[in-house]
Amino acid sequence: MFFLRRRLFKGGYDFRSLEGGDYGDLIERTELPDKVIIPLKQGFSAETDCLVVKGERVRAGQIIGRDDHTWSSPVHASINGVVEHFETFIEGNEAHYGVVIRRDHSDERGYVPLPGAGSADKSPDEIGDLLYLAGVTALGPSGIPSSHHTSDLDLKDVKFLVVNGLSGEPFSLPQEKLLYGREKEFMTGLQLIMRLLRLEDNVHIVLKKGLNKCLNTESLPGGVKLHFTQNRYPFDMAEIVTEIATGLPVPDGGTPSETGSVVVTIQDVIHAYEAVVLGKPLIERVLAVGGPAVVKPRLMKVPVGTPMDWLLAGNLKDSIEARILVGGGMRGEPVESIGHPVERNFLAISILEENRDREFLSFLTPGFSLLSTSRVYLSNFFIRLTRHAETNLQGERRPCIYCSYCEDLCPRGLVPHLYSRQVRYGFAEEALKFGIEACIECGLCSFACPSKLPLLEDIKEGKSLIEESGQWSHHIGLKKLEEEGKL
Amino acid sequence: MIRFLKERLHAARRGLEASRFKALMPLFNAIDGFLFRYDEVTDAAPHLRDANNLKRMFIIVVFAALPSALTGIYFFGWRGFMMILVSYTVGLSVEITFSVIRKTEISEGAFVTCLLFPLILPPDLPLWMVGLGIFVATLFGKEVFGGTGYNIFNPALVGRVFLYVCFPTAMSWNWVQPMSGMGGFASFRGESLGELTGSASSATPAADVVTMATPMAAFPSAEQLPSLVELFLGNIAGSLGETSALMIILGGTILVVTRIADWRIPLSFITSASIFSFLLHLNNPAAFPPLGYQLLSGGLLFGAFFMATDPVTSPFSKPGRWVFGAMCGFLTILIRGFSGYPEGVMFAILFMNLFTPLIDHLVLHFRFRGHGR
Numbered sequence: 001m002f003f004l005r006r007r008l009f010k011g012g013y014d015f016r017s018l019e020g021g022d023y024g025d026l027i028e029r030t031e032l033p034d035k036v037i038i039p040l041k042q043g044f045s046a047e048t049d050c051l052v053v054k055g056e057r058v059r060a061g062q063i064i065g066r067d068d069h070t071w072s073s074p075v076h077a078s079i080n081g082v083v084e085h086f087e088t089f090i091e092g093n094e095a096h097y098g099v100v101i102r103r104d105h106s107d108e109r110g111y112v113p114l115p116g117a118g119s120a121d122k123s124p125d126e127i128g129d130l131l132y133l134a135g136v137t138a139l140g141p142s143g144i145p146s147s148h149h150t151s152d153l154d155l156k157d158v159k160f161l162v163v164n165g166l167s168g169e170p171f172s173l174p175q176e177k178l179l180y181g182r183e184k185e186f187m188t189g190l191q192l193i194m195r196l197l198r199l200e201d202n203v204h205i206v207l208k209k210g211l212n213k214c215l216n217t218e219s220l221p222g223g224v225k226l227h228f229t230q231n232r233y234p235f236d237m238a239e240i241v242t243e244i245a246t247g248l249p250v251p252d253g254g255t256p257s258e259t260g261s262v263v264v265t266i267q268d269v270i271h272a273y274e275a276v277v278l279g280k281p282l283i284e285r286v287l288a289v290g291g292p293a294v295v296k297p298r299l300m301k302v303p304v305g306t307p308m309d310w311l312l313a314g315n316l317k318d319s320i321e322a323r324i325l326v327g328g329g330m331r332g333e334p335v336e337s338i339g340h341p342v343e344r345n346f347l348a349i350s351i352l353e354e355n356r357d358r359e360f361l362s363f364l365t366p367g368f369s370l371l372s373t374s375r376v377y378l379s380n381f382f383i384r385l386t387r388h389a390e391t392n393l394q395g396e397r398r399p400c401i402y403c404s405y406c407e408d409l410c411p412r413g414l415v416p417h418l419y420s421r422q423v424r425y426g427f428a429e430e431a432l433k434f435g436i437e438a439c440i441e442c443g444l445c446s447f448a449c450p451s452k453l454p455l456l457e458d459i460k461e462g463k464s465l466i467e468e469s470g471q472w473s474h475h476i477g478l479k480k481l482e483e484e485g486k487l
Numbered sequence: 488m489i490r491f492l493k494e495r496l497h498a499a500r501r502g503l504e505a506s507r508f509k510a511l512m513p514l515f516n517a518i519d520g521f522l523f524r525y526d527e528v529t530d531a532a533p534h535l536r537d538a539n540n541l542k543r544m545f546i547i548v549v550f551a552a553l554p555s556a557l558t559g560i561y562f563f564g565w566r567g568f569m570m571i572l573v574s575y576t577v578g579l580s581v582e583i584t585f586s587v588i589r590k591t592e593i594s595e596g597a598f599v600t601c602l603l604f605p606l607i608l609p610p611d612l613p614l615w616m617v618g619l620g621i622f623v624a625t626l627f628g629k630e631v632f633g634g635t636g637y638n639i640f641n642p643a644l645v646g647r648v649f650l651y652v653c654f655p656t657a658m659s660w661n662w663v664q665p666m667s668g669m670g671g672f673a674s675f676r677g678e679s680l681g682e683l684t685g686s687a688s689s690a691t692p693a694a695d696v697v698t699m700a701t702p703m704a705a706f707p708s709a710e711q712l713p714s715l716v717e718l719f720l721g722n723i724a725g726s727l728g729e730t731s732a733l734m735i736i737l738g739g740t741i742l743v744v745t746r747i748a749d750w751r752i753p754l755s756f757i758t759s760a761s762i763f764s765f766l767l768h769l770n771n772p773a774a775f776p777p778l779g780y781q782l783l784s785g786g787l788l789f790g791a792f793f794m795a796t797d798p799v800t801s802p803f804s805k806p807g808r809w810v811f812g813a814m815c816g817f818l819t820i821l822i823r824g825f826s827g828y829p830e831g832v833m834f835a836i837l838f839m840n841l842f843t844p845l846i847d848h849l850v851l852h853f854r855f856r857g858h859g860r
Contacts, residue, residue, distance in 0.1 A: 170535060323534065330533040352534055358523035360489045363542035370538035375745045376547055377538060391528040395540025396520055396592060399636030403544075404749075404803040415851065417803070434855045443533030450539045451636075457531060 011411040012232030013373050013444060015170040019388045020292040020351075023174060026299045032103060036078050036305030036341065037087055039098040040065040043138030043345035044151065045072040047096055056083045057104075060303075061111035061281045063133070064099055071149045073138035075344075078283040078303035079103050080110075090336070098341065101305070117279030120188050127196040127276055134275035135282040139268040139345055141238040142257045146196065152257055158197045159260030162245045163190065163269060165207040168233035169328030170389055171350035173288040175266040176211050177299060182270060183215060189273030191221050197262060199223070204245035233330065234411055234442035238263040252438035253463075265347070282344050289315065291329065291351035292389060293322040302342055308349065309338045321354040323391055330443050355392045362394075373448045374405060398451040406445035406455055412438045416445035416455040423462035431462050432471060439463070493523060513586040517593035544747050545595040551738035551747075552602050552793060555728035558721055562665035563610035567727050570605040570617045577618040578604070581625040585634070596635030596799075600624060603793055604643040606728025607786060607833075608650070611663045616654060620646040640840045641800045644833050651833070659829065662724040718783035729789045732782075739792030748796035751805060755812030756791040757782065763820040774824045787819060790832035800840045804850040811846060815839050 015021075041047040048065035052058060058077040066074040081101040089096045114133050116126065128146035131137050137144045143151030145158055165175045179186055194203055201223030207214060208231040217226065229235060229244055242256040242263060243249055250256055256263050267286055274280040283304055290297035294315050302311060308324065316322055325332025326340075329350045342349075359365075367377025371387040379385050406416040412435075419431040419439075436459060445455040496519050503515055521542070529536055560567040578601035586593045604621050624646025632638045651658045713723045721731025729735070742748035764781040767774075781787065786794075795801060795815050802811050815835045822831025 323528075325534060329535050332532070332534060334534075354528050356526040356528060358493060358526050360493075360523060361521075362524035363540065363546055367538060371535070372538045374537070374539045374544075374747070376543050376747065389535045390538075391534050392536065393525055393527045393529060394536050394538050395542060396516075396525050398541050398592070398594060399634065401541070401596075401636050401798050402801075402803040403747075403798045404805075405539075407803065413854075415803075418851070434851055441532075447533045447535060448537045448539070450537070450541050450544055452536070452540065454531070456533065 010413065011409045011444070012168070012230070012235055013409055013448075014230065014232045015168065015371075015389075016231075017384060017386050018170055018292075018371070019369070019386050020290050020294055020297050021171055023177065023288055023290060023297045023299045026177060026286060026301065028301050030300055030302055032079055032108060032303060033306045033310045035081070035084065035100060035102045035307070036303055037098045037100050037307060037339075038064060038075055038077060038305040039089060039096055039341060039343060040075060041072075041096045042075055042304070042343040043073070043135075044140065044143035045075075045138040046070040048072050048075055050086075050097065050099065052077075052083050052099060054083055054085060057081075058083060058101060059110075059112050061113070061283055063281075068148065071143075071152075073132055073135045073143070073148075073150055075135060076281045076283050076304070077101055078305050080106050080108075089340075098305075111280060111283060113279035114275060114281060115279075117276055120192060120273075120277050122192070122195075122276060124196050124198060127192050130276050130279075131196065131272055133281070134271070135344060136268065136271045136275050139271065139282075140262065140264045142255055142263075144193065144196075144262060144264065144268075144272075151262070152255075153260065153262065155197065157260050158199065158262055159202060160242070160246045160248075160262070161193060161197055161199055161203045162238075162242050162256070162261050162263045163203075163205040164236060164238065164241045164263055164265050165205060165211075166229070166231055166236035166241060167208075168231050168236045169330050170233070171288065171290040171297075171348055172236065172328035173265075173267070173286065173299070173347040176208060176214055178266050178270060178286060179214055183219070185270055185273045186215075186266065187219055187221065188277060189269040189271075190224065192276050193262075193264065193269060193272050194221065194223075202246070206241050206245050232411075233328075234440065234444065237440055237442060239440045240411055252435065267347070285342060285344055285346060287311075287342060287346060288348040289351070290348070291325075291353075293317050293320050293351040293353045304344045305341045307339045307341055308335060311342065311349070312338070312351070316351065317353075321356075323352045323354050325350045325352065329389055330447065331441075352389065352391050355390045357392075373409060373444075374450070393452050395450070395452050397453065400451055400453060403450060405448045405450065409444040409448050411442060411444070412440060414439055416459060417449075417453070419462055420453060420455045420458040423458045423465070428462040428465040429469060429471060432466055436462055436466070496522070510587050510590070513591065513593050514583055517583075517586075520592075541595050545599050547741065547745055547747055548599045548793075549602055551741040552599075552606065552728070554734035554737050555606055555731065555789065556602065558731040558734045559606060559610065559727035562721060562730060563663055563727060564666065567605070567610055569614060570608065570610070570612070570727065571602060573614050573617045574605045574621045575601045578621040578625045581622060581630065585626075585630040589634070591634060594635035596629070597625065600629070600642045603728075604646050607643060607647055607726050607789065607794075609658060609662060610727045612650075612657055616650060616657060620650045622646075623649045636799055638799055639843075640837055641794055641797050644794060644837050644840075647833055648837060664724055665722050665730065715779045715783060718780065723784070725784070726786060726789075729786045732788050735788045735792055739788070742792060742796065748792065749798075749801075749805075749808055751808040752796045752801060752812040752815075753791040755809050756795055756816045757787075759813040759816030760787060760791075760820055761816075763817050767820060767824060771824070775820070781820065781823070785823075785830050786832040790819070790836055791815070794832070795836050795839075800843060802843050802846045802850070804847050804854075807843075807846040807850045811839050811843065814842070 048067045050065055052064045059080050062077045063074045064077050081103040084100045084102045087098045087100055114130055117130055132146050132148045137146050137150035145151040145153045145155045167174045203224045206227045209228045227245055238256050239250045242261045248259045251258050271282055284301055285304055286301050288299055324335050332350055368379055368385055369388045370377045370379050371389050379387050400417050414435050419436045422431040439459050443456045578597055582597040624642045628642030628645030629638045717723050719732045723730050743750045765778050768777055802808050818835035819831040822834050
């Protein structure tokens with residue numbers, strides 16, 4: 001009975017024409033910041049051992065943190081300068097360290113090239129070594145496998161390579177913009193990663209619908225398949241991209257690496273090209289800086305470790321209380337301080353407006369600029385209108401009225417309001433029978449709820465309750481590594 | 488001006504919190520929240536929120552029901568407006584009292600119930616009965632379960648079924664003939680405004696108040712069935728807001744287009760009612776009126792668009808909504824044909840409300856077979 005089945009690849013929401021989401025062309029050359037802070041733990045990697053001491057002169061591209069015994073990839077100085085001091089970050093319960101480098105004005109744009117790099121004609125092991133030394137292997141949701149300890153996936157278990165070109169999340173980096181004029185680099189990079197992973201076929205590139213001319217299909221290496229899909233959030237999440245590309249469902253609550261898939265973005269592939277062919281370590285990153293609270297949304301290429309206050313200087317709207325997020329507007333992580341550095345796996349910084357304004361009779365407005373998934377505002381009938389995304393709750397919390405908007409939007413065919421109720425009334429384990437473990441925590445249910453219920457928080461709580469009871473384990477792959485003490 | 492109001496409200500909140508009347512906070516919050524948007528922001532992912540909220544959803548239901556309400560006033564006089572007013576007064580009082588007792592916020596759902604309830608009553612019903620009905624509807628239909636969101640039955644229909652059982656004569660056999668021309672906008676009830684104010688001049692002749700039967704009730708005797716055009720426009724005797732199919736479809740379209748009502752329920756309701764009334768009319772034309780009369784008369788359209796689509800009391804799963812609507816349509820035709828009651832929509836919807844949890848349970852059971860079991 002097909003209509004009773006769980007619907008996959010349905011749901012999702014196209015966050016188009018948002019205010020502050022219209023990025024211009026890529027700004028290749030920005031000025032260099034006066035100091036950078038290089039965290040010793042960046043991306044899919046454990047904290048590396050620091051190789052420099054205070055007062056030491058370092059050059060851009062020089063490895064300053066490396067540990068070959070843990071699951072990690074080296075980190076590099078991103079500008080020429082002197083190690084000024086070390087800084088401590090508190091993330092949750094853990095403390096991490098960062099190296100602060102003050103810029104000296106010598107040889108502004110040069111970098112220490114990787115040894116042995118220079119051509120695309122390399123053996124798989126050589127490519128692996130170069131990507132490891134360049135730090136590229138720490139990219140992607142669970143790293144790129146190599147002969148070093150860089151991913152929870154073993155090289156021999158790799159079955160698929162998925163290139164994620166989607167950007168459905170509000171204010172996330174429009175990946176396809178990095179392709180313009182860099183097709184060749186992308187192709188070469190892709191071939192290098194394919195050779196590293198020893199993949200002849202089962203390579204998938206997922207792009208937005210309508211970008212058919214973005215890549216020349218004839219120049220694609222054999223075995224590479226192009227997929228075009230709607231640019232809906234959360235189809236850009238690794239779990240769903242993998243499913244779209246490979247057709248293999250990611251196990252409920254698992255990661256793509258459990259299906260043998262390596263997921264990278266277009267930017268990661270270009271980094272691989274730069275590392276192997278140009279010998280350039282991962283010291284620069286393209287970031288999307290956008291959101292309703294910025295003056296002009298920009299795509300910027302900045303050195304890793306650039307403090308965010310330097311990045312945002314002059315681009316924040318005055319008299320607005322801003323919320324700065326690393327990542328997109330939905331799942332982004334709020335930064336502790338505005339001086340937090342850019343890390344090598346960052347894709348976007350979204351700056352939202354904390355709107356506490358109490359609008360008069362707001363529920364009677366025609367709503368030409370309001371963002372809503374249902375059709376109660378006029379903005380839903382004129383898709384060209386620019387819409388304003390806000391952090392305001394937009395209404396009082398009320399009991400669930402079973403409107404099932406959350407169910408309609410759920411990309412995994414789940415029933416968020418049911419789990420929320422089960423968890424709140426103390427039957428979290430009951431939710432396991434209705435597929436709570438398949439939730440990928442995209443947050444669309446909380447977003448759409450007209451009763452303003454914290455559905456995602458309830459689901460997360462339910463999952464942790466179930467996990468405590470020992471009936472199910474979240475992220476089995478990562479768990480394994482943690483238990484072995486490798487991450 | 489608005490800023491002044493905002494500041495006054497802010498000061499009043501402080502004053503109320505400190506005073507003895509702290510228990511009245513829900514009432515104050517409701518007024519405050521009605522005038523000004525909430526100022527809280529998200530504290531965790533997802534950081535953005537949909538601009539939709541329950542106030543917006545329910546105000547659109549009110550807008551969607553307005554054409555029917557205005558047509559009711561047009562056909563049956565300002566008395567209809569008085570019924571709506573009584574309904575709001577009594578219904579909101581109950582809601583506010585319960586919110587204060589329970590220390591919860593006042594729910595916007597009451598605004599919808601209090602408007603829809605008088606629309607499904609005979610226009611000549613004594614006003615005290617309207618008040619009693621909405622009292623029962625709000626109290627026993629909603630509040631005893633915990634308020635909007637927790638009720639099992641559609642509150643408006645609970646109130647109507649109560650009146651129906653207690654006052655069968657007033658509820659079933661006293662129907663007013665609709666007015667024409669300037670219609671009800673110029674008169675109170677039957678008698679014109681002129682008569683009401685004591686002057687003798689009267690432009691509209693007094694309507695026949697008691698002898699008219701609705702097409703539904705009249706069918707078995709089949710003396711004077713109105714034409715289908717009259718049924719469509721609503722120029723017939725019937726409940727206050729149920730007569731004009733045109734206006735109900737207009738309001739229903741608003742609900743369906745804004746996705747507040749799921750299109751599956753009205754579609755399956757009406758389709759199933761059409762199929763069964765067509766088949767049963769072929770089989771037994773004495774008990775079952777022809778298709779057009781079944782669809783356009785009585786409360787079928789109003790029930791399908793406004794009553795059955797109440798999200799709280801209808802299934803949340805999509806297959807469940809198809810089943811719910813189809814069963815409602817089928818039961819309506821059955822009850823109309825075989826029972827002693829002329830109208831079956833109310834009983835059909837209430838009966839299916841009862842099965843809503845079961846339908847959802849079965850759908851989920853099939854959808855998540857093999858999960859954690």
